[in-house]
Amino acid sequence: MEKQNTKGRERMLSLFDAGTFVEMGAYIRRRGDKENEAYDAVLTGYGSVGGKLAFAFVQDSDKNAGALDSVGAEKISRLYEQAVKSGAPVIGVFDGAGAVVYDGASALAAYGKVMKCVSDASGIIPQIAYVSGVCLGMAATVAAMFDITVAVENVSELYVSAPAGNLDANGMAAVYSETEADAVATVRMLVDLLPRNNKDVASVEPSDDVNRSVIGANGDVCPAYFADNLTVMNLYDGFGKEATTALARMGGETVGLISLKGRLTAKGARKAAKLVSFCDSFSLPVVTLVDSEGVDTAADAELAPALGKLAKAYITATTAKVTAVMGKAYGASFTLMGSRALGADLALATPESVISVMDPEAAVAFVWNDKITTDKSRAEVEAEWKETYASATIAAESGDIDDIVPAEELRARIISALYMLAEKADGTPDRKHGVPTL
Secondary structure (H helix, E strand, C coil), X not given: CCCCCCHHHHHHHHHCCCCCCEEECCCCCEECCCCCCEECCXXXXXXXXXXXXEEEEEECCCXXXXXXXXXXXXXXXXXXXXXXXXXXXXXXEEEECCECHHXXXXXXXXXXXXXXXXXXXXXXXXXXXXXXXXXXXXXXXHXXXXXXXXXXXXXXXXXXCCCCCCCCCCCCCCEEECCHHHHHHXXXXXXXXXXXXXXXXXXXXCCCCCCCCCCCCCCCXXXXXXXXXXXXXXXXXCCCCXXXXXXXXXXXXXXXXXXXXXXXXXXXXXXXXXXXXXXXXXXXXXXXXXXXXXXXXXXXXXXXXXXXXXXXXXXXXXXXXXXXXXXXXXXXXXXXXXXXXXXXXXXXXXXXXXXXXXXXHHHHHHHCHHHCCCCCCHHHHHHHHHHXXXXXXXXXXXXXXXXXXXXXXXXXXXXXXXXXXXXXXXXXXXXXXXCCXX
């Protein structure tokens, strides 16, 4: 049977290393209304992505507008069955006009079948959705169930019933690329960063100086400085902007990197919780950097459940967790962002860090206002409060901080901790019996 070059096939080939794509179900076709007319609106197959095995399905908009039917769902189901057995990631490329409407209930069941495949594979193999065009209705629900969704500016349409505006700002897309070529490069980079499955490891030989300082030329520090070769894959950049969430390598090991700069909002808490849970599913370490004046109570109704999800994500995650306070850590932001109390394996702080129940200025105004005299200014009293109740040393003495480390040494200390925690065991290790004394 002759295979035509269509938009869907071109997108499929662009994902894989040249010459490695193998189609699955190549002769499975749905019969059209006209005699001898046949089409395959869903293309499935496997190949190599940067040398790693991966599986993919594509809605081919050149074939019946990419509409999903029972035949397409069956091809996707077979793909997932093999992907899970092989322990390799699935890439879903979405560009289709919903379901085949004249199929009735079977068209609805087709989406349900795909949803079950995605759900059953969740936490076993990574799943990356690439919205290359139209993704509406139940297709949008399927894409949202994937681990990471990549969209294209001015091209992707991802919504259930009404246009959703900027997919990055509303949290529907984890990565918002400028062009389709950029989106494909992003998908390939994600496959490279992530483990093949939940039993695999995601590490390579280090390609950067482990001891490199994280302080920039202008004295600034940003999350990317912690990553090998200053390279990070930012996720949900336009959503909850005070919290940066990213995938990166540190010392050759893929980590989830979370940085809180400013007051924590409900959106920031939700995106941080999602990354922690995702990393835990695939045993990726979580590195958390904190410089925050607390939480933003402006949207209190949304904040409480979001903070609860964040706390639960850190508490239930058994993967390696390393946290560093780099400046301020006031109130709930200290507790919620990967603190020792929530199960961090290691908690560090820089010497100048201020860790306090509340803003020291407000604390002085509340309980030490009478200490401000003509001989002792407000600034002096506030400095005394920080030294007495809010210093990194005080937190270390109570055991809430494990060590005080200069900022220029943080990258090396965190990477050292990641190596130490690489074989971290859950619970009490199994043993037959103890070794008796002589």
